[in-house]
Amino acid sequence: MSYEEIPDEQIVLSVENGVARTSLYPSSSSSERLIASTSRPEKAKTTTSKPYSLAAAAQYWNNVFTSTKSTIAKPFQKVNQAIRRKFRSPQQKAQDEMMQTILTTPVKQVVITPDTTVLPSTVVHIAARRSGLLGQPLGIDRVQEFARFIQRWYARQGYVLHSVTGATLLPETGTAEIRVQEPTAADEPVRIIFCKEMVIDPQTGDLVTFRQYADKHTQRRTFGFNAEVARKDLNWTYVPTPMGRTRPRRIAAALGLAPGEHFRWNESRWKKIVGSGIFKRVLQAAPKTDDNGTVQLQMLVHEAPPRHLEYGLSKSLYTGDWEGELDFEHANLLGGGESLGLTFRRGTKGPSGRLRFSDDRFGLEGGYDVELFSDYIGEKDENDAKTSLKPLDVQESRLNEESTPLAEAKSSTRGPLLDHRSGATFRLRNPIDRKLMLNSVATASVEHVTTAEGSEESIASTSLAVGPFVRSLPRGARSNFDASIMLGSRFPGKLHFPSRKETISEEIERDPFTHFAVPYSSITATTRQTFPVVSTSKRSTRPIVLALRHSVVTSTKNLPKHEGRAQGLACNIRGAGDIGSISSAITGTTEIRVPVSLPIDNMEQDASIVLFGDWLFAKKSTTPSYIRKSCIGLGLRKTLQGIPLKVNISYLRGEGKIKSTFGLGRDFEI
Numbered sequence: 258m259s260y261e262e263i264p265d266e267q268i269v270l271s272v273e274n275g276v277a278r279t280s281l282y283p284s285s286s287s288s289e290r291l292i293a294s295t296s297r298p299e300k301a302k303t304t305t306s307k308p309y310s311l312a313a314a315a316q317y318w319n320n321v322f323t324s325t326k327s328t329i330a331k332p333f334q335k336v337n338q339a340i341r342r343k344f345r346s347p348q349q350k351a352q353d354e355m356m357q358t359i360l361t362t363p364v365k366q367v368v369i370t371p372d373t374t375v376l377p378s379t380v381v382h383i384a385a386r387r388s389g390l391l392g393q394p395l396g397i398d399r400v401q402e403f404a405r406f407i408q409r410w411y412a413r414q415g416y417v418l419h420s421v422t423g424a425t426l427l428p429e430t431g432t433a434e435i436r437v438q439e440p441t442a443a444d445e446p447v448r449i450i451f452c453k454e455m456v457i458d459p460q461t462g463d464l465v466t467f468r469q470y471a472d473k474h475t476q477r478r479t480f481g482f483n484a485e486v487a488r489k490d491l492n493w494t495y496v497p498t499p500m501g502r503t504r505p506r507r508i509a510a511a512l513g514l515a516p517g518e519h520f521r522w523n524e525s526r527w528k529k530i531v532g533s534g535i536f537k538r539v540l541q542a543a544p545k546t547d548d549n550g551t552v553q554l555q556m557l558v559h560e561a562p563p564r565h566l567e568y569g570l571s572k573s574l575y576t577g578d579w580e581g582e583l584d585f586e587h588a589n590l591l592g593g594g595e596s597l598g599l600t601f602r603r604g605t606k607g608p609s610g611r612l613r614f615s616d617d618r619f620g621l622e623g624g625y626d627v628e629l630f631s632d633y634i635g636e637k638d639e640n641d642a643k644t645s646l647k648p649l650d651v652q653e654s655r656l657n658e659e660s661t662p663l664a665e666a667k668s669s670t671r672g673p674l675l676d677h678r679s680g681a682t683f684r685l686r687n688p689i690d691r692k693l694m695l696n697s698v699a700t701a702s703v704e705h706v707t708t709a710e711g712s713e714e715s716i717a718s719t720s721l722a723v724g725p726f727v728r729s730l731p732r733g734a735r736s737n738f739d740a741s742i743m744l745g746s747r748f749p750g751k752l753h754f755p756s757r758k759e760t761i762s763e764e765i766e767r768d769p770f771t772h773f774a775v776p777y778s779s780i781t782a783t784t785r786q787t788f789p790v791v792s793t794s795k796r797s798t799r800p801i802v803l804a805l806r807h808s809v810v811t812s813t814k815n816l817p818k819h820e821g822r823a824q825g826l827a828c829n830i831r832g833a834g835d836i837g838s839i840s841s842a843i844t845g846t847t848e849i850r851v852p853v854s855l856p857i858d859n860m861e862q863d864a865s866i867v868l869f870g871d872w873l874f875a876k877k878s879t880t881p882s883y884i885r886k887s888c889i890g891l892g893l894r895k896t897l898q899g900i901p902l903k904v905n906i907s908y909l910r911g912e913g914k915i916k917s918t919f920g921l922g923r924d925f926e927i
Contacts, residue, residue, distance in 0.1 A: 363392050365431035375519055380410055395426045415521040443551040446514035450557045451501030457492040507593030511619045520552045529620040535589045537561040563589040575634040575819050577826045580604040607633030624686035631679040634819045675819055680704025698722045718745025733789045735927040740782040747775045779812035787927050799852035811841040821878040830871035832907025832916040833886050842875035867892035
């Protein structure tokens with residue numbers, strides 16, 4: 258929204274009742290200029306050739322006669338003006354003298370009328386100094402320069418409808434009164450006109466829905482019309498509809514528009530609203546001035562369908578197993594972009610579910626989430642898993658050995674096997690002022706954890722995540738950084754005591770379930786970089802990319818076991834087996850992403866080959882041992898039917914094994 262300069266001929270200097278008045282008359286209202294800025298009209302085609310015609314000849318001689326007439330009449334006009342000055346009336350003489358006084362009277366001070374609550378006095382003083390208005394007679398060029406300065410300040414602050422309308426000089430005091438127009442928002446700052454898409458039937462000209470037209474076309478196909486219905490080939494139009502879910506007051510609050518307050522446009526907030534997904538398309542958005550002078554933002558929108566049902570596969574954060582997932586979401590529950598979602602997951606064992614309510618305030622400050630969860634976090638018994646893979650005679654000897662108290666004590670050092678967790682989580686977006694921290698999320702959570710043996714404990718935790726902080730590097734490279742810190746405490750519940758007496762319990766570290774109010778903490782930091790290297794071909798717009806990611810995580814020894822397992826799954830390298838629960842780790846990833854164009858027509862060319870190398874150095878949670886792993890490999894990336902697929906073939910150094918893995922999701926981007 259840019260300020261349009263006012264031509265000189267639209268500024269009039271006059272004297273009314275002994276007061277000099279300079280009035281500015283813009284060619285169009287501010288609201289009209291705002292509307293014009295939202296559209297891009299096509300430029301009119303100009304014709305450079307001027308063919309000779311009789312009309313052109315007549316116009317040429319008319320200009321010649323007019324110029325000759327003006328030259329002849331010029332001396333007579335000067336004589337006429339001299340006679341009129343000689344025989345002026347007393348009133349005319351007084352007005353001419355006043356005009357002469359005004360043209361020579363310097364401006365001593367500049368005031369804004371009516372009184373403004375927007376323009377600071379320092380801005381007015383700077384504008385008067387830079388335009389030369391102070392200390393000089395009131396002039397059209399100076400008033401115009403002052404108006405330009407004020408208008409630019411209005412635009413930078415978002416007051417796109419505010420403007421300077423004129424100036425008045427009081428010669429007695431040398432005061433220049435600058436008149437401004439500062440419209441305020443109406444009682445209803447935003448009005449939304451909802452529309453829906455309709456198809457114009459090419460045969461009848463009637464407006465029908467796409468489903469109605471498709472059904473009609475399907476019936477015609479039985480009589481020899483076999484062409485498929487393509488949406489892009491139809492003639493669409495938008496028809497106003499009285500029903501809509503989005504509430505205008507929520508849009509006004511997100512834009513910062515309040516009744517009676519100055520109309521202030523925030524472009525960044527507007528982009529967040531448009532990109533929130535509640536509108537499929539914003540056809541028009543323009544301010545309209547009411548009869549009382551207030552301004553109302555009128556929107557013509559097509560809402561997106563609010564209900565979504567999706568299904569797919571996901572990997573459990575706590576067990577690492579694949580699970581089938583069914584997800585239902587209502588994306589505009591209360592008319593302000595609030596969402597209500599229900600997720601159900603089921604793996605080979607226990608089910609998991611989540612119920613969440615979210616109001617992100619269109620990505621602005623104050624957004625929050627409330628989530629109720631019930632997760633299956635069952636873990637495998639390592640002893641049983643290892644025993645099942647050995648021959649029968651070895652299994653029997655193993656069972657005999659484990660009957661001893663020492664073996665029982667050793668097996669108990671691992672602690673009870675986890676089974677289930679349930680609780681609630683509250684997230685607050687941007688709790689820190691965005692001027693100090695651009696992105697931040699605070700989380701508070703309470704949960705109840707049970708084990709397969711029947712033990713229980715309660716956990717309360719809070720965390721703060723900041724970032725990502727994105728930075729642009731030379732030659733198109735980018736980098737970001739994010740970090741999080743978590744503090745919590747574990748409270749014991751019902752305990753399960755073993756049936757046999759622990760003979761060497763003093764040599765065994767007791768499980769944290771038996772402690773009271775055990776505190777713990779965890780810190781994670783991650784940095785990523787992408788470096789475009791070179792394009793694969795002249796026709797390809799996707800370059801070869803070098804991608805790096807490094808992460809560090811550390812926690813205290815009393816970290817809950819399922820959180821430690823989640824850290825182990827998140828830090829593990831590609832192709833490696835389960836590393837279990839870890840307390841600290843440093844990981845690194847290096848990728849070279851080479852785009853590949855497949856020789857298939859009508860296919861999105863997003864395939865790529867990835868050369869990667871991963872490394873890991875971690876400390877186990879249950880033992881003082883360390884884990885060192887590294888791998889190199891080759892991967893393939895391709896999106897099919899909107900699902901991003903990943904296939905990796907890894908060679909694990911130290912183990913000498915080649916393993917293949919399959920995954921869903923895209924590689925990290927910045």
